[in-house]
Amino acid sequence: MSPARRAPAPGGRRRRPVALIALGMLVAGGLFAALVRDQFTLQILTFVFIFAIYAQSWNLAAHSGQYSLGHATFLGLGAYASVLLAGRLGIPVALAMFIGPLLPALVALGIARLCLRLREWYLGMVTFGFTAIVQVLVVEQFGWLTNRWDGVEARSLWPGALSVETVGVLSYLAALALMVGSYLFAAAMMGSKTGLALAAIHDNELVARVSGVNVRGYRLLAMTVSGYLAGLAGALNSHTLTRHISPGIFGIEDSIWPLLYTIAGGLRTPEGPILGTLIVRVFWEWTLRELGGFESLILIGAALALIVMFFPQGLYVLVTRVAEWTRTRVRAG
Amino acid sequence: MVLDSSSLLQILIWGLVVGSIYMLLATGLTLIFGVMKIVNFAQGELMMWGAFLTFLLARWLEVNPYAALAGSALLVGLAGVAIERFGFSRIRGTAKINEIFLSIALILVLQNTLARVFVPYFREYAQIRTPYATEFFDLGVINLRYDFVILIGLAWALMLGLGYFLYRTAVGRDLRATSQNRSAAMLMGIDVRRVDMLCFCIGAALAAVAGSLYGVINPFSPYAGTIAAIKAFAVIILGGLGSVTGAVVGGLLYGVVESVATFFLGGSWRDAIAFVLLIVVLMLRPEGIFKEGG
Numbered sequence: 004m005s006p007a008r009r010a011p012a013p014g015g016r017r018r019r020p021v022a023l024i025a026l027g028m029l030v031a032g033g034l035f036a037a038l039v040r041d042q043f044t045l046q047i048l049t050f051v052f053i054f055a056i057y058a059q060s061w062n063l064a065a066h067s068g069q070y071s072l073g074h075a076t077f078l079g080l081g082a083y084a085s086v087l088l089a090g091r092l093g094i095p096v097a098l099a100m101f102i103g104p105l106l107p108a109l110v111a112l113g114i115a116r117l118c119l120r121l122r123e124w125y126l127g128m129v130t131f132g133f134t135a136i137v138q139v140l141v142v143e144q145f146g147w148l149t150n151r152w153d154g155v156e157a158r159s160l161w162p163g164a165l166s167v168e169t170v171g172v173l174s175y176l177a178a179l180a181l182m183v184g185s186y187l188f189a190a191a192m193m194g195s196k197t198g199l200a201l202a203a204i205h206d207n208e209l210v211a212r213v214s215g216v217n218v219r220g221y222r223l224l225a226m227t228v229s230g231y232l233a234g235l236a237g238a239l240n241s242h243t244l245t246r247h248i249s250p251g252i253f254g255i256e257d258s259i260w261p262l263l264y265t266i267a268g269g270l271r272t273p274e275g276p277i278l279g280t281l282i283v284r285v286f287w288e289w290t291l292r293e294l295g296g297f298e299s300l301i302l303i304g305a306a307l308a309l310i311v312m313f314f315p316q317g318l319y320v321l322v323t324r325v326a327e328w329t330r331t332r333v334r335a336g
Numbered sequence: 337m338v339l340d341s342s343s344l345l346q347i348l349i350w351g352l353v354v355g356s357i358y359m360l361l362a363t364g365l366t367l368i369f370g371v372m373k374i375v376n377f378a379q380g381e382l383m384m385w386g387a388f389l390t391f392l393l394a395r396w397l398e399v400n401p402y403a404a405l406a407g408s409a410l411l412v413g414l415a416g417v418a419i420e421r422f423g424f425s426r427i428r429g430t431a432k433i434n435e436i437f438l439s440i441a442l443i444l445v446l447q448n449t450l451a452r453v454f455v456p457y458f459r460e461y462a463q464i465r466t467p468y469a470t471e472f473f474d475l476g477v478i479n480l481r482y483d484f485v486i487l488i489g490l491a492w493a494l495m496l497g498l499g500y501f502l503y504r505t506a507v508g509r510d511l512r513a514t515s516q517n518r519s520a521a522m523l524m525g526i527d528v529r530r531v532d533m534l535c536f537c538i539g540a541a542l543a544a545v546a547g548s549l550y551g552v553i554n555p556f557s558p559y560a561g562t563i564a565a566i567k568a569f570a571v572i573i574l575g576g577l578g579s580v581t582g583a584v585v586g587g588l589l590y591g592v593v594e595s596v597a598t599f600f601l602g603g604s605w606r607d608a609i610a611f612v613l614l615i616v617v618l619m620l621r622p623e624g625i626f627k628e629g630g
């Protein structure tokens with residue numbers, strides 16, 4: 004693609020008000036929990052926050068041009084590591100949740116190392132392949148530890164004495180806080196010199212290398228960080244929502260959802276994964292309740308197809324356009 | 337593990353049967369990739385639609401499934417044209433990840449529409465019944481099912497027909513030219529948009545045949561196609577993206593390898609084998625075994 008034809012990155016080079024957005028999310032999220040006491044709604048949003056962290060992790064790898072089709076490897080390994088650390092070794096859950104993801108970070112580093120020479124389809128298929136292989140390894144080779152297909156019960160993040168309602172609200176707030184944290188981290192990383200190097204690698208690896216960018220180092224860094232973040236999302240999910248982990252997590256679906264959420268929201272913007280996860284997931288839950296399982300997925304597929312055709316840069320573009328429009332209006336008026 | 341010659345032969349024949357199905361799927365994928373440089377992962381869902389339509393046509397019209405298969409391939413081929421026209425042609429030339437995104441959106445639509453129609457009537461699985469389901473050749477050491485012979489014969493006849501079309505007809509020449517160099521083909525007066533549609537039509541029809549044959553030898557569900565298409569894509573990466581020879585040889589070979597390896601390593605490794613193979617090969621040769629060509 005010629006550089007002239009390529010549209011500028013969504014969000015442009017204009018500095019985004021990161022701190023303001025983060026504060027806004029915290030306040031809006033907190034207010035929502037205070038006003039809406041419905042357990043089920045809060046649970047859906049907890050899920051949205053956790054998967055927004057996961058989508059963010061995919062987005063960070065994508066920012067360096069490494070479009071993974073196998074992020075479920077890291078999601079699942081993070082969950083398994085944390086659940087087993089907490090369950091078998093008795094490490095406090097709040098600690099295990101942060102130590103466990105070191106395993107997927109390490110695995111991501113290894114996979115990225117193996118894939119250094121690969122790009123596009125080749126990279127996508129190899130990352131996908133690792134998920135299939137890791138699933139078999141978890142079930143067969145480590146079956147003694149992982150209870151094979153039955154999976155393992157996960158300890159709750161919260162003390163058992165608390166009521167179900169309290170636990171629901173606490174999980175919601177924890178997920179919200181971690182999501183905002185991951186947003187701040189991603190925004191800082193993308194906005195920094197590192198982010199610039201990653202973007203350069205994404206656009207043209209050869210040119211980046213010629214300009215003196217350490218392509219190898221940055222690619223490894225992006226995947227490792229991404230692996231950790233995905234693992235954290237997996238661990239959080241297991242200790243709060245599912246309370247159980249099984250090899251089903253290494254399926255195709257858990258690898259493609261972060262891709263769908265991120266692109267629908269806005270690829271390679273720190274806000275995109277959050278916006279995409281929220282919109283797609285809420286739309287899903289709504290259609291699921293109104294119409295039923297098959298129909299809701301058919302509608303989501305159709306909606307996603309329309310999004311990629313009419314807003315190839317994701318829905319976040321709408322937000323920036325509105326912001327741009329008001330800014331020019333204010334200046335003109 | 338004890339392995340006598342008759343079970344070895346049985347495994348090899350099963351490998352050839354499965355390999356023929358992969359061959360059809362992979363050839364469709366590689367044709368589309370060659371011309372449009374995109375991958376339609378929803379090929380696996382077209383495959384299951386093909387199986388389901390064959391099943392329905394054979395049942396309603398009370399004809400031989402191998403005859404119903406032609407109608408199913410035609411219908412799915414037309415669906416392929418629609419998918420190209422209203423979907424992929426619109427995002428051609430945008431970011432690579434957008435095709436994956438659109439493919440997945442299509443998978444969601446096609447798979448769940450099929451499941452919506454399928455599940456209430458047939459529960460989880462259906463199988464296409466042929467009149468020869470219980471007939472077999474007695475070859476002394478092993479019994480060879482009629483269906484296996486027909487399946488392999490049909491797949492190969494289609495491949496030969498495709499080869500004739502690609503290499504001996506004017507339209508086939510246009511198609512190969514577009515695959516080799518799109519702009520040059522356009523400058524030579526080839527209507528590449530029609531070539532795109534034709535490729536999607538052939539690709540989808542091949543997927544429908546692959547699915548129907550799959551449905552003859554296996555019970556199938558609406559969800560069986562996804563992983564098969566992804567493995568077929570792994571095969572065409574190994575064979576060289578865009579190479580028809582690579583897809584044919586790779587598909588057949590892979591069927592045999594999968595069948596043998598599953599026998600020795602156990603069933604849970606069946607889906608992972610393709611990727612172990614893919615990873616090992618790509619580590620050694622990042623561009624695949626055969627280089628991309630027409």
